[in-house]
Amino acid sequence: xxxxxxxxxxxxxxxxxxxxxxxxxxxxxxxxxxxxxxxxxxxxxxxxxxxxxxxxxxxxxxxxxxxxxxxxxxxxxxxxxxxxxxxxxxxxxxxxxxxxxxxxxxxxxxxxxxxxxxxxxxxxxxxxxxxxxxxxxxxxxxxxxxxxxxxxxxxxxxxxxxxxxxxxxxxxxxxxxxxxxxxxxxxxxxxxxxxxxxxxxxxxxxxxxxxxxxxxxxxxxxxxxxxxxxxxxxxxxxxxxxxxxxxxxxxxxxxxxxx
Amino acid sequence: xxxxxxxxxxxxxxxxxxxxxxxxxxxxxxxxxxxxxxxxxxxxxxxxxxxxxxxxxxxxxxxxxxxxxxxxxxxxxxxxxxxxxxxxxxxxxxxxxxxxxxxxxxxxxxxxxxxxxxxxxxxxxxxxxxxxxxxxxxxxxxxxxxxxxxxxxxxxxxxxxxxxxxxxxxxxxxxxxxxxxxxxxxxxxxxxxxxxxxxxxxxxxxxxxxxxxxxxxxxxxxxxxxxxxxxxxxxxxxxxxxxxxxxxxxxxxxxxxxx
Amino acid sequence: xxxxxxxxxxxxxxxxxxxxxxxxxxxxxxxxxxxxxxxxxxxxxxxxxxxxxxxxxxxxxxxxxxxxxxxxxxxxxxxxxxxxxxxxxxxxxxxxxxxxxxxxxxxxxxxxxxxxxxxxxxxxxxxxxxxxxxxxxxxxxxxxxxxxxxxxxxxxxxxxxxxxxxxxxxxxxxxxxxxxxxxxxxxxxxxxxxxxxxxxxxxxxxxxxxxxxxxxxxxxxxxxxxxxxxxxxxxxxxxxxxxxxxxxxxxxxxxxxxx
Numbered sequence: 001x002x003x004x005x006x007x008x009x010x011x012x013x014x015x016x017x018x019x020x021x022x023x024x025x026x027x028x029x030x031x032x033x034x035x036x037x038x039x040x041x042x043x044x045x046x047x048x049x050x051x052x053x054x055x056x057x058x059x060x061x062x063x064x065x066x067x068x069x070x071x072x073x074x075x076x077x078x079x080x081x082x083x084x085x086x087x088x089x090x091x092x093x094x095x096x097x098x099x100x101x102x103x104x105x106x107x108x109x110x111x112x113x114x115x116x117x118x119x120x121x122x123x124x125x126x127x128x129x130x131x132x133x134x135x136x137x138x139x140x141x142x143x144x145x146x147x148x149x150x151x152x153x154x155x156x157x158x159x160x161x162x163x164x165x166x167x168x169x170x171x172x173x174x175x176x177x178x179x180x181x182x183x184x185x186x187x188x189x190x191x192x193x194x195x196x197x198x199x200x201x202x203x204x205x206x207x208x209x210x211x212x213x214x215x216x217x218x219x220x221x222x223x224x225x226x227x228x229x230x231x232x233x234x235x236x237x238x239x240x241x242x243x244x245x246x247x248x249x250x251x252x253x254x255x256x257x258x259x
Numbered sequence: 260x261x262x263x264x265x266x267x268x269x270x271x272x273x274x275x276x277x278x279x280x281x282x283x284x285x286x287x288x289x290x291x292x293x294x295x296x297x298x299x300x301x302x303x304x305x306x307x308x309x310x311x312x313x314x315x316x317x318x319x320x321x322x323x324x325x326x327x328x329x330x331x332x333x334x335x336x337x338x339x340x341x342x343x344x345x346x347x348x349x350x351x352x353x354x355x356x357x358x359x360x361x362x363x364x365x366x367x368x369x370x371x372x373x374x375x376x377x378x379x380x381x382x383x384x385x386x387x388x389x390x391x392x393x394x395x396x397x398x399x400x401x402x403x404x405x406x407x408x409x410x411x412x413x414x415x416x417x418x419x420x421x422x423x424x425x426x427x428x429x430x431x432x433x434x435x436x437x438x439x440x441x442x443x444x445x446x447x448x449x450x451x452x453x454x455x456x457x458x459x460x461x462x463x464x465x466x467x468x469x470x471x472x473x474x475x476x477x478x479x480x481x482x483x484x485x486x487x488x489x490x491x492x493x494x495x496x497x498x499x500x501x502x503x504x505x506x507x508x509x510x511x512x513x514x515x516x517x518x
Numbered sequence: 519x520x521x522x523x524x525x526x527x528x529x530x531x532x533x534x535x536x537x538x539x540x541x542x543x544x545x546x547x548x549x550x551x552x553x554x555x556x557x558x559x560x561x562x563x564x565x566x567x568x569x570x571x572x573x574x575x576x577x578x579x580x581x582x583x584x585x586x587x588x589x590x591x592x593x594x595x596x597x598x599x600x601x602x603x604x605x606x607x608x609x610x611x612x613x614x615x616x617x618x619x620x621x622x623x624x625x626x627x628x629x630x631x632x633x634x635x636x637x638x639x640x641x642x643x644x645x646x647x648x649x650x651x652x653x654x655x656x657x658x659x660x661x662x663x664x665x666x667x668x669x670x671x672x673x674x675x676x677x678x679x680x681x682x683x684x685x686x687x688x689x690x691x692x693x694x695x696x697x698x699x700x701x702x703x704x705x706x707x708x709x710x711x712x713x714x715x716x717x718x719x720x721x722x723x724x725x726x727x728x729x730x731x732x733x734x735x736x737x738x739x740x741x742x743x744x745x746x747x748x749x750x751x752x753x754x755x756x757x758x759x760x761x762x763x764x765x766x767x768x769x770x771x772x773x774x775x776x777x
Contacts, residue, residue: 026662034295034311036552040717045761050717051663052552052593057628065625065662075312078338079596107324110316144285144324145310197514199299199309243304244510251762255715293554293570334570337597366583369575406567456773458558458568502563503769 016224021047025067025214032074035200074103101206106142191230275483280306284326284473291333294459333362360465365401450489534742539565543585543732550592553718592621619724624660709748
């Protein structure tokens with residue numbers, strides 16, 4: 001992994017990872033049904049604690065007790081559409097950091113305008129692939145499903161503009177991750193193509209970012225989460241024979257790397 | 260694996276598998292919550308791309324960008340009940356192939372009449388176990404939950420009738436799979452009993468069938484998907500110590516077999 | 519594992535496990551979205567059969583055909599809120615045993631009063647961690663998310679009172695499990711901390727308890743399910759390198775132990 005540009009971070013990624021493991025933050029996740037299991041198991045493997053409910057009746061109340069919130073728009077259910085705005089308001093009022101993951105926006109008619117509204121509500125970090133960030137920056141039309149059709153490079157400029165406009169750190173994930181607070185930008189290479197062969201690794205990155213944002217500032221949090229997942233992915237790839245064994249080794253590796 | 264009867268197929272299963280891997284079809288899945296993870300990971304392992312959302316507000320729009328659609332009625336949520344008819348209409352208008360998987364129909368009071376209505380709307384393939392196919396052919400009362408209480412043999416005649424009536428290829432899975440377009444019938448043995456010890460392998464077969472239907476005609480698509488899953492299951496069974504390790508090896512094997 | 523106190527059980531845990539494997543009970547689960555996959559795969563590994571749907575439109579009808587019901591309040595959806603009361607009524611009318619798992623009650627504004635109402639409707643077993651049992655016994659304010667902040671020891675007295683008041687066996691899980699019918703109490707040590715590093719092992723314990731309650735009385739059922747999971751956990755821990763491999767080995771071990 002290479003860091004290019006100034007990191008803007010007071011802490012190395014291993015310190016952030018150690019802080020997650022010692023503070024065991026409770027991360028409330030409103031996230032895609034398809035990747036809920038990986039997100040929860042990944043948070044537990046990372047040393048954090050997941051909590052999951054998305055209804056308007058319960059999500060705002062329980063999120064107020066969390067250390068961080070992830071809002072991921074994948075497979076957006078009616079319950080989630082209804083519960084997300086009040087849940088974001090609840091964490092905002094308590095200054096609990098939250099991460100916006102605008103999964104698969106572009107074509108989708110509800111989540112695209114919803115993501116635009118949510119981006120105005122003070123997320124600590126906006127995390128997406130290049131296509132998603134381009135849509136949110138109003139510079140692109142979106143990818144196909146959860147996959148990006150643009151490169152992180154192409155999203156670097158729009159990501160910086162989006163960060164300036166929203167006050168959020170914007171983290172663009174791909175072969176190379178680009179993370180920016182609008183002024184400094186950090187570029188992270190490394191990882192493995194196997195991360196694209198397992199459902200929900202992007203959602204998991206959003207959840208790890210939320211766990212890190214519970215223990216440090218948004219920029220070092222986003223950098224640490226990306227580095228953590230890339231390092232774990234590299235270790236898992238060395239032990240895996242295919243996408244099934246990779247998914248399992250990834251969870252073991254999240255628990256191991258950076259110690 | 261043995262093919263009995265004329266295959267009716269212009270392509271061998273390995274050619275279909277190769278086409279999925281090179282064309283990377285985007286498969287929109289409205290499917291059971293309990294097996295969503297296996298379906299998505301299985302499609303990725305197979306070389307296809309999953310996309311999952313089921314609301315009436317979004318599913319019809321995003322399915323219009325897909326290469327194939329799976330409609331599986333397992334654990335049918337209110338969102339899915341509401342979203343499925345419009346989603347099927349959206350793919351019909353664009354001649355996108357779609358697969359109907361009438362999971363656990365029989366006793367269930369909503370999905371049983373819904374499956375009968377959907378069967379009239381031009382699915383490329385109807386895939387189910389013997390009990391489900393018998394209910395849809397109005398020759399049986401259904402199994403217990405997702406399990407069949409009838410044999411594929413008993414369903415062969417009703418499957419042929421159902422294929423004639425609906426214009427769909429009907430694929431009956433079990434120890435022996437029977438696949439028919441109403442005229443020819445293909446019988447596939449092989450596989451492993453471990454496929455019944457993991458949740459969602461039937462749902463995954465429906466999703467693989469949809470991925471194959473994106474690259475070839477319905478009959479060779481259904482035959483290729485069944486053969487692919489049975490071959491992967493056989494390989495995984497040789498490497499597995501129990502149902503947990505089997506599930507993981509199955510994903511690795513979907514990525515490996517037929518190359 | 520040590521049993522302290524009189525067991526109150528006519529059967530050893532291995533006999534109960536053998537009965538599940540030979541009778542293959544159909545267990546209807548209304549359970550947390552995040553752990554549905556582990557619950558279903560765990561029931562299959564144990565030799566039982568899962569069935570999952572939660573809507574008011576279908577859950578009551580299909581549960582009437584089940585051998586046991588699990589009602590777990592984790593990630594409670596609008597569909598589940600709406601479907602649970604009628605589903606419990608449906609199994610009550612048929613004297614089908616059911617298990618109440620009041621996941622994460624305390625802070626949550628809907629599931630907490632719902633759990634109190636359901637506890638009055640004749641569950642065979644109430645299964646929870648110490649914090650959840652204390653809330654239900656109105657002796658505590660709940661944990662954080664799905665985690666207990668109290669010890670099983672502290673819950674032993676309130677568990678006994680709760681058992682007397684409801685007529686249910688109350689099973690408190692933790693490092694040590696305490697299971698009581700209000701008169702006798704069984705204490706079970708053993709297991710492994712890795713069980714807390716995987717999402718849904720508590721939900722799975724509830725489902726195994728339901729499977730056992732389909733083949734024997736509530737007290738031996740709860741004791742057998744706890745012993746089964748602890749034994750499988752111990753075996754899996756010996757084979758696992760981390761939380762990812764542990765989850766997979768746990769499923770294999772559920773299939774193996776007690777034979």
